[in-house]
Amino acid sequence: MGGHRLLTLVLALLGLFPALAQAPDNSNFLAILSELKEAGYDDKATIAEKLSKTGHPSVRSVLTAMMEDRLLFRNSDQKFFISKKDDGDPFDLIDPITLKDAGQAPADSVTKIGTNNGLRGTLKTIVAHFSLSSPDVSVRLEAVKDMLKSMDEPTLAILRDRDNVETDPRVKKEIGVGLALATLDGTDSNARLAAIDLLKSNVSQDVRNRLALLLEKGADGSYNEKDDKVRKAADIAVQNIDQWRSYYSAVETLFFGLSLGSVLVLIAIGLAITFGVMGVINMAHGELMMLGAYTTYAVQSVMPDHIGLSILVAIPAAFIVSGLTGVLMERTIIRFLYGRPLETLLATFGVSLVLQQTVRSIFSALNRSVITPEWMSGSLKINDALAITYNRLYIVIFTLMVFALILAVLKRTRIGLDIRAVSQNRSMAKAMGIRTEWVDAATFGLGSGIAGVAGVALSQLTNVGPNLGQAYIIDSFMVVVFGGVGNLWGSLIGGMAMGIVNKLLEPFAGAVLAKIFVLIALILFIQTRPRGLFPQTGRAAEDK
Amino acid sequence: MKLKAFILTAGVLAAGVFYSRAQAAPDTIKVGILHSLSGTMAISETTLKDTILMMIDAQNKKGGLLGKKLEAVVVDPASNWPLFAEKAAQLLEKDKVSVVFGCWTSVSRKSVLPVFEKDNGLLFYPVQYEGEESSKNVIYTGAAPNQQAIPAVDYLMKEVKVKRWVLEGTDYVYPRTTNKILEAYLKSKGVAPADISINYTPFGHSDWQTRVAAIKKFGSAGKKTAVVSTINGDANVPFYKELGNQKISAQDIPVVAFSVGEEELSGLDTKPLLGHLAAWNYFQSINTPANKAFIDQWHAFIKKANRTTNDPMEAHYIGFNLWVKAVEKAKTTDVEKVLAALPGLETPNLTGGIAKLLPNHHITKPVYIGEVKANGQFNTVWKSNGTVPGDAWSDFLPGSKDIEADWVKLKCGNYNTVTKKCSGQNYK
Numbered sequence: 001m002g003g004h005r006l007l008t009l010v011l012a013l014l015g016l017f018p019a020l021a022q023a024p025d026n027s028n029f030l031a032i033l034s035e036l037k038e039a040g041y042d043d044k045a046t047i048a049e050k051l052s053k054t055g056h057p058s059v060r061s062v063l064t065a066m067m068e069d070r071l072l073f074r075n076s077d078q079k080f081f082i083s084k085k086d087d088g089d090p091f092d093l094i095d096p097i098t099l100k101d102a103g104q105a106p107a108d109s110v111t112k113i114g115t116n117n118g119l120r121g122t123l124k125t126i127v128a129h130f131s132l133s134s135p136d137v138s139v140r141l142e143a144v145k146d147m148l149k150s151m152d153e154p155t156l157a158i159l160r161d162r163d164n165v166e167t168d169p170r171v172k173k174e175i176g177v178g179l180a181l182a183t184l185d186g187t188d189s190n191a192r193l194a195a196i197d198l199l200k201s202n203v204s205q206d207v208r209n210r211l212a213l214l215l216e217k218g219a220d221g222s223y224n225e226k227d228d229k230v231r232k233a234a235d236i237a238v239q240n241i242d243q244w245r246s247y248y249s250a251v252e253t254l255f256f257g258l259s260l261g262s263v264l265v266l267i268a269i270g271l272a273i274t275f276g277v278m279g280v281i282n283m284a285h286g287e288l289m290m291l292g293a294y295t296t297y298a299v300q301s302v303m304p305d306h307i308g309l310s311i312l313v314a315i316p317a318a319f320i321v322s323g324l325t326g327v328l329m330e331r332t333i334i335r336f337l338y339g340r341p342l343e344t345l346l347a348t349f350g351v352s353l354v355l356q357q358t359v360r361s362i363f364s365a366l367n368r369s370v371i372t373p374e375w376m377s378g379s380l381k382i383n384d385a386l387a388i389t390y391n392r393l394y395i396v397i398f399t400l401m402v403f404a405l406i407l408a409v410l411k412r413t414r415i416g417l418d419i420r421a422v423s424q425n426r427s428m429a430k431a432m433g434i435r436t437e438w439v440d441a442a443t444f445g446l447g448s449g450i451a452g453v454a455g456v457a458l459s460q461l462t463n464v465g466p467n468l469g470q471a472y473i474i475d476s477f478m479v480v481v482f483g484g485v486g487n488l489w490g491s492l493i494g495g496m497a498m499g500i501v502n503k504l505l506e507p508f509a510g511a512v513l514a515k516i517f518v519l520i521a522l523i524l525f526i527q528t529r530p531r532g533l534f535p536q537t538g539r540a541a542e543d544k
Numbered sequence: 545m546k547l548k549a550f551i552l553t554a555g556v557l558a559a560g561v562f563y564s565r566a567q568a569a570p571d572t573i574k575v576g577i578l579h580s581l582s583g584t585m586a587i588s589e590t591t592l593k594d595t596i597l598m599m600i601d602a603q604n605k606k607g608g609l610l611g612k613k614l615e616a617v618v619v620d621p622a623s624n625w626p627l628f629a630e631k632a633a634q635l636l637e638k639d640k641v642s643v644v645f646g647c648w649t650s651v652s653r654k655s656v657l658p659v660f661e662k663d664n665g666l667l668f669y670p671v672q673y674e675g676e677e678s679s680k681n682v683i684y685t686g687a688a689p690n691q692q693a694i695p696a697v698d699y700l701m702k703e704v705k706v707k708r709w710v711l712e713g714t715d716y717v718y719p720r721t722t723n724k725i726l727e728a729y730l731k732s733k734g735v736a737p738a739d740i741s742i743n744y745t746p747f748g749h750s751d752w753q754t755r756v757a758a759i760k761k762f763g764s765a766g767k768k769t770a771v772v773s774t775i776n777g778d779a780n781v782p783f784y785k786e787l788g789n790q791k792i793s794a795q796d797i798p799v800v801a802f803s804v805g806e807e808e809l810s811g812l813d814t815k816p817l818l819g820h821l822a823a824w825n826y827f828q829s830i831n832t833p834a835n836k837a838f839i840d841q842w843h844a845f846i847k848k849a850n851r852t853t854n855d856p857m858e859a860h861y862i863g864f865n866l867w868v869k870a871v872e873k874a875k876t877t878d879v880e881k882v883l884a885a886l887p888g889l890e891t892p893n894l895t896g897g898i899a900k901l902l903p904n905h906h907i908t909k910p911v912y913i914g915e916v917k918a919n920g921q922f923n924t925v926w927k928s929n930g931t932v933p934g935d936a937w938s939d940f941l942p943g944s945k946d947i948e949a950d951w952v953k954l955k956c957g958n959y960n961t962v963t964k965k966c967s968g969q970n971y972k
Contacts, residue, residue, distance in 0.1 A: 069923075116925040117794050209765065367812065390789065391789060392789075463781050515746075
């Protein structure tokens with residue numbers, strides 16, 4: 001119960017709940033609690049406020065439980081309990097007064113206290129008051145931000161008190177912003193000027209909106225802010241914030257473009273090897289990615305308790321599954337069709353249908369849900385105007401890593417040397433004692449394995465279903481052709497360029513038109529430069 | 545001689561065929577099921593085929609209908625819109641079914657419409673749709689816009705106090721028509737055009753970064769903002785994921801969806817969707833004896849205890865029962881007589897109310913708004929006061945305001961009250 005004593009102490013320090021000095025009034029607390037049974041959502045918010053004012057030691061647990069859909073009462077005796085989990089049958093109950101275990105109850109013998117978004121918002125603010133004293137800095141920071149959303153006199157008083165004892169500079173800064181925003185409502189012009197001075201370096205939208213309000217005219221035609229000097233300062237501050245915000249939004253668009261580009265590059269690298277280096281038009285490339293995505297799902301089903309780790313395990317697993325499928329395809333079908341592009345196209349298209357139906361038979365036609373691990377959810381907050389989502393950030397990094405790895409394999413290893421030798425001059429390589437058949441299989445396996453790895457990344461971005469491959473096959477061919485067949489660097493630059501151009505156009509043209517514009521531009525480009533951005537030169541180019 | 549013998553043989557054969565047909569006819573009543581069992585729509589439509597099979601099974605166990613057994617005729621239009629029309633013609637002309645339960649997408653319905661009108665068939669259509677249609681030969685058991693979209697917007701406006709609106713949809717007929725109606729409705733309620741943002745993305749859109757960033761920006765103008773989503777199928781998963789990743793919670797900017805139900809939620813990670821809203825006329829989580837019995841019956845029939853039920857399934861349940869009642873009332877399965885018997889019939893729905901078939905071939909339905917819970921079910925946060933009658937022609941579009949559908953008195957699905965003219969089967 002040490003936690004409660006600490007809580008009590010802090011609340012007492014805050015001077016909010018003088019009643020706390022006495023023994024908690026359990027019957028009153030329970031009486032207010034029981035009002036929740038019949039209440040509508042608005043009434044429930046009022047009751048929650050009332051509960052928090054009782055200062056009972058269980059308030060925080062009860063309100064948190066209510067917010068998380070864990071507060072319920074037993075139908076037989078109408079007694080209230082907290083459940084340990086919001087789901088399951090039976091529920092493990094906790095007594096709301098003593099906070100000790102109170103046995104179990106089957107799910108249909110209890111009634112939950114329902115909440116909606118609005119009510120949860122209110123509860124969050126109330127609970128935030130308690131979280132201010134949390135030893136965890138990030139919890140305190142969140143709490144202050146929650147409180148800023150609904151500022152009133154008591155909240156302000158709590159913030160002022162907290163400001164005196166707060167030691168963490170980030171939390172202190174956030175409290176400072178809150179206090180400055182409150183000062184804007186005050187009567188002292190100099191204080192308001194000082195507040196604007198403090199706020200003008202803040203790029204948050206809320207601050208901007210609040211400052212912009214000063215510049216607006218009220219219903220009677222006069223400015224909301226009467227003082228000319230303050231208004232002028234606010235005007236400059238708003239312009240300053242807007243400038244920064246548009247700068248950050250440009251950075252954001254650039255990042256969106258890079259992330260779309262890296263997805264394009266990732267799905268195209270495998271194809272750049274099989275199509276670019278070997279000259280095989282592999283229509284089943286998309287399905288090899290799909291296999292990679294399903295491998296991720298399978299790995300997650302095998303290790304449901306280690307979702308965070310599963311993605312890392314899935315990468316080599318997907319490489320092996322798709323790579324072996326690729327080798328099998330090459331050995332059984334494609335090697336008989338070298339030099340006959342049309343037949344290869346048709347045969348691999350057939351393989352793609354077979355793979356789709358196989359997956360449909362094993363996993364059903366329904367999409368499978370691949371869980372995003374914690375470390376890939378959410379976003380990296382750089383400041384109030386710019387945040388970068390983790391899953392996209394990791395995929396950009398991952399693409400660059402895969403690209404560097406492939407380059408290293410091709411340029412620095414024995415197999416890479418063989419691959420390059422065979423692709424440049426097959427008969428000469430054969431004469432030098434290279435087993436070209438095995439090199440073909442290994443090359444195709446490598447390209448297919450990379451497709452599988454791309455599938456792992458896609459499983460985090462889109463639906464894992466039998467049709468996943470079809471959605472990406474066109475894009476991957478587009479990137480390879482645009483970049484220049486047979487040139488890995490071309491695929492990288494081409495993919496990134498297409499991603500960025502697409503994202504620059506999207507805000508103005510919309511998603512549908514942006515894609516059309518990119519396709520038209522690509523057609524025009526291929527008309528004038530049929531060999532892509534970086535055409536192969538020299539004798540190697542003539543053979544193809 | 546030869547010719548004579550041939551004619552004779554042919555005649556005997558024909559008589560034989562006719563005889564066997566005439567023999568078979570009294571034994572069973574044929575019920576056509578026109579749902580895609582393969583292709584992109586198979587995910588949703590297979591469930592509806594099973595629902596009707598279950599209803600037929602139950603009816604036969606009760607002794608059938610008019611003393612005859614019901615016999616299901618299942619065809620697979622394979623998510624291919626022209627094939628829908630072909631298969632419909634096959635059901636009506638070759639199999640001579642008495643009634644058809646089928647279609648999901650609006651485009652498949654539009655494709656079979658001329659066939660049903662030409663052959664005078666009877667179609668029960670179970671999915672929420674954009675309205676602006678009323679055919680003599682179709683009974684619409686799904687929601688019209690005034691039974692789903694408009695109440696959802698009303699809820700957001702009154703209960704959540706939303707002032708700014710993003711209408712986000714997939715680029716095809718249902719979202720475009722629904723958003724047109726919603727835009728007109730919002731404007732009629734005094735929402736400024738600057739506070740409405742409408743956007744469309746292609747089918748299966750997966751890169752939502754720019755759109756979600758734009759929604760975030762639109763929603764940060766200091767007024768409460770909500771997204772009304774008519775995003776279809778697959779594209780929803782990356783959309784909600786991106787919302788979660790960009791830290792837009794249901795408390796900041798709630799999203800109310802018209803196409804996300806229990807079935808769709810069962811296939812995805814619900815974490816990013818928590819607290820977001822959906823508007824339907826039925827939720828599996830609604831606790832009534834009828835619903836509990838239906839869910840138990842479904843689990844027993846499909847032999848899987850974790851299968852979900854959903855809104856279009858309830859629509860088929862209602863549609864099937866209405867048809868059975870109409871046949872019993874008309875004492876025949878003749879389409880003309882069943883159609884005459886249908887309007888005004890009532891049958892209980894699964895949520896404790898009554899579904900009544902209106903003269904415009906739509907039914908009365910309650911409206912529910914629910915928040916997504918972690919287990920993929922909905923927590924009802926609002927329900928309409930009683931049931932809402934379905935309105936075929938929206939009152940908020942300039943072209944359709946004066947149009948009325950009434951198959952009892954006016955005998956017309958497109959009657960203009962100003963010009964006093966019936967435009968017949970012209971649904972444009």
